Structures are given as C-alpha cells and as structure tokens.
Amino acid sequence: MRIAIVCHSTLGGSAHSAVRLAAALARRGHSVHLLSPASLPWPAGDGVTHHRLDPDSARLYDPSSTPWPPALFNRFEALLHRVTAAHAIQIAHFHYAIPFASMGARLAASSLGARCAVIVTLHGTDVTGGASGEAQARLGAALMRVAVVTSVSGASARQAQSLLRLSVEPQVIHNFVTAGEHRPADLSREQHRARLLRPRLIHVSNFRAVKSPGSLARLFAVVRAQLDGELWLVGDGPELPALRSALEQSAPHGTVRYLGVRRDVPSLLTQADLVVLTSLDESFGLVALEGMASGVPVLAPRVGGIPEVVTDNVSGVLFRGGDFTHAAERAVALLSDPDRHWMLRNGAVARAQAFTEARSVAEYEGLYERLSHPDAIAATRPSTPRLDVAATRTV
Numbered sequence: 001m002r003i004a005i006v007c008h009s010t011l012g013g014s015a016h017s018a019v020r021l022a023a024a025l026a027r028r029g030h031s032v033h034l035l036s037p038a039s040l041p042w043p044a045g046d047g048v049t050h051h052r053l054d055p056d057s058a059r060l061y062d063p064s065s066t067p068w069p070p071a072l073f074n075r076f077e078a079l080l081h082r083v084t085a086a087h088a089i090q091i092a093h094f095h096y097a098i099p100f101a102s103m104g105a106r107l108a109a110s111s112l113g114a115r116c117a118v119i120v121t122l123h124g125t126d127v128t129g130g131a132s133g134e135a136q137a138r139l140g141a142a143l144m145r146v147a148v149v150t151s152v153s154g155a156s157a158r159q160a161q162s163l164l165r166l167s168v169e170p171q172v173i174h175n176f177v178t179a180g181e182h183r184p185a186d187l188s189r190e191q192h193r194a195r196l197l198r199p200r201l202i203h204v205s206n207f208r209a210v211k212s213p214g215s216l217a218r219l220f221a222v223v224r225a226q227l228d229g230e231l232w233l234v235g236d237g238p239e240l241p242a243l244r245s246a247l248e249q250s251a252p253h254g255t256v257r258y259l260g261v262r263r264d265v266p267s268l269l270t271q272a273d274l275v276v277l278t279s280l281d282e283s284f285g286l287v288a289l290e291g292m293a294s295g296v297p298v299l300a301p302r303v304g305g306i307p308e309v310v311t312d313n314v315s316g317v318l319f320r321g322g323d324f325t326h327a328a329e330r331a332v333a334l335l336s337d338p339d340r341h342w343m344l345r346n347g348a349v350a351r352a353q354a355f356t357e358a359r360s361v362a363e364y365e366g367l368y369e370r371l372s373h374p375d376a377i378a379a380t381r382p383s384t385p386r387l388d389v390a391a392t393r394t395v
C-alpha cells in the first residue's frame, strides 16, 4: 500500500510512535511517506521518504502550542496534498488530532479523498489538554469526518468519546516498542544487589506542567531522606527551570543529574533502577513501556492509560495520582528489597512483550487494508462535500 504518516516535529511519544510505525511499514514492503513540519529527533528509517517543510530547521513544533500559525497550517496542508497526489497515497494516517483532524477532514472532503482514506490517531493533549468546550466540539466534528479514529489506550478512547462527543469510540491500537531497540542490562544477582546500594531513579519527559515536576521534586526529597539514591533527568521543557530550582533547595548536591535532550535514551534507561512518572494524566506513557522493555520497573500514577501498560506489583508499582507521599513510600519499599526488585525487573521485560511491533503494526495494517478498497473509502467519506474551512482550521 502507499501510505502517508503525518506527525508533529516533537520530542514526544506521538512523533516517536509515528516514526516507529513508518519504519515498520516500510520493512513490511509498503511505500511509506513520512510528513512533518520540521526535522525529527529520530532517523526516518530505511525505505521511508521523509518530507519536511523546513528541512534545516531545528525548531520543534510542539502539539501543545496550538493553534498552529495559519501560514504553517496552509503550507503544511499544501505539502500534504502535493505528496498525496504525486504518490497516489491510499492511506493518510495523522498522529495527533490537533491540528491534524481538520486537515484530515479537509483532505477527505477534497477530490484527493476519493482514493485516499484518512485515519487520525489520538495522543495525549488531544483529549486531556483542557481545551474549551467550543474547541472540543470543533475537534469532535472534524474527527467525525475522517474514516477512522484510533487511540493509544482504552482510557483515552473512552475519554475522547465522551469529551469530544464522538458517535463511536475510537479503536484502540496500543503504542509499541521495536524489537531490539531496548534491552535489559546483563546483570548478575550480585551486580544487581550492588547497584541497589545507590539506586538510580530516571525521569524522561518534555517537562510540561502535566508531568507534575513539582511532585517529582517532593517525591525525590522523601526518597533521599531514606535511601542514598540519585535522580537522572532526561529531556527539556518549560517546567525544567522551576524543577531545577526546587531540587537545588531540596536535594543534596550531586544527587541530581541534568542530562538534557539525549539520543541515547535506551542506554540511559538500562543504567537506571526505577523509571519515575508523576504525571497528572497520561494517555499511554511511552517511556514506561520503554523502561519495562529495558528491564526497569516503573513507578507511576494510576491515571489515564498507565494501568493498561504497567501492571502493579508485576512490572512496576502504581500510586494514587497526585499523592507523592504514597509514591515515595512505594519507591523506597521496592528499592530496599533487591529480591522483589529483581522479580519486577523480570516482570517488566515480560509485560513489555504485550506491546510488540508485530502486534500493533498488524492491527494498523488490517485497518489500512480494510480502508484501501475504493468502496470502503466512498462509504467513509464525509457526506457534505465542502467543509466550513473557517470553523475547522483553528482546531
């Protein structure tokens, strides 16, 4: 099939999932075009043609900084239409509804939509970004004009249907990790026990407010009072400076490492003993899955899609969302018990096997195959040929 995968140029999991999917589809023999506004932090993968509006731009367009400037939206839409026409694209698959739902709806309603089916996958902020009721209604209306909407977890699908008032619940296709991308450290029981004498907690994020970095600082202060642990912070984002000053007040000097944006996240994960998430909401929590695949148990709040990914007491430990005291208690109990930590380490690797590339990509492929028949496309096209451009563009 001829497939276009569209994503933001962001450090976030939505773009990473899109890049992984594009590469996997190309490996399976499809003709794959990846479209993003600017460069991406990961290579596009063999056999994938990457189209960027600003190839040399290092600027990353964050899905949370909406709406896109109209000029960017128009230029990107023109690129999408050029690629769709030139390569006779059969499936246009957008990662993130904001602002792509309206772009997808317009593509479906255009003449190109007669032979190209549009799919939108919802990632975090689409559903949990706290958009106004009016913006949610516009987003929902645009989503109902594309062939299929998918979501990365059951929790996010249910939330999307109710908040965006969708007539059908999005189809759930979980995120995945590519085989061999993450591997557990090869440790003997003695080496493992020795490592836990100074356990490393790792937090990888874009440091937005939804990640609740304040809770992370408080949690680490409580953990430090009981254990000689260290905290590694990977990534960058708007709340990092405030987190840094909070940690400078509360954590002993030299116990926190600020590693910035890194390309070697898999290697950093294997050096850690606990992946920590403190998010207020999380549609999936891709870093939790990456941690588990690296043999690192996860400490995470019981919010959004996280309990679908992390099984409590099997591949990590969950805490009541927002309750950092409970989180610290669970972290200390786990890190002070090497036998239990070893068990959860193995449990994490086993649990990650439920999120294989083979499974998720086959689900997407099944969807594409069903939609790529001309009759199926006709059946899913919007009944109104012209959309209210002004109403949908700013979604």
Ligand code: GMT
Binding pocket: 010, 011, 012, 013, 014, 015, 017, 063, 123, 124, 125, 128, 152, 175, 206, 208, 210, 279, 281, 282, 283, 284, 285, 286, 287
């Ligand atoms: O979490 C972020 O701020 C980044 C955002 C993104 O653009 O990638 O992540 C969202 O999508 C990921 C991939 O599906 C999910 O793993 C994250 O849970 C989701 N973030 C939130 O729901 C806050």
